Amino acid sequence: MKNEILKDKIFEVIKQQELLTEQKTGTKDFIEMVSLLFHSRTQAHTLHLQTKSFAEHSALNGYYDEIGGLVDGIIESYQGKYSILKGYKKYDIEDYKDSTTTINYFKDLCGQVNDLRDCCKDSYIQNQIDTVCELINSTLYKLRFLK
Numbered sequence: 001m002k003n004e005i006l007k008d009k010i011f012e013v014i015k016q017q018e019l020l021t022e023q024k025t026g027t028k029d030f031i032e033m034v035s036l037l038f039h040s041r042t043q044a045h046t047l048h049l050q051t052k053s054f055a056e057h058s059a060l061n062g063y064y065d066e067i068g069g070l071v072d073g074i075i076e077s078y079q080g081k082y083s084i085l086k087g088y089k090k091y092d093i094e095d096y097k098d099s100t101t102t103i104n105y106f107k108d109l110c111g112q113v114n115d116l117r118d119c120c121k122d123s124y125i126q127n128q129i130d131t132v133c134e135l136i137n138s139t140l141y142k143l144r145f146l147k
Contacts, residue, residue, distance in 0.1 A: 043094065
């Protein structure tokens with residue numbers, strides 16, 4: 001009980017000194033967006049290992065190699081300004097079916113990121129999200145046209 005009271009007092013002092021601010025809205029959507037992106041790394045890696053197409057294999061390799069660092073940067077920026085995120089979501093991993101399904105997965109991911117991106121108004125975090133969208137669309141280009 002004493003520890004909780006002390007933590008609350010320390011948190012109030014930190015907020016008063018504007019060392020940390022709270023984002024009142026959008027945290028749930030932000031967690032959903034970064035959870036989807038975390039999942040996309042594992043999903044892309046799984047698809048990479050199951051495809052028989054060298055072009056898809058390479059495109060997916062590029063995606064899963066880069067996305068982890070990008071998501072890490074977004075979350076660290078957010079947490080540096082606001083607070084530690086909790087309550088990440090988990091999603092099922094799907095097996096590779098065909099190239100059309102893989103392309104549709106990335107199109108849907110791009111749409112979901114765009115739908116959820118307004119959860120955070122900070123321009124520098126929006127710029128980081130833009131970099132993620134750039135990676136998704138670059139991967140889509142490779143999957144669609146470099147066969």
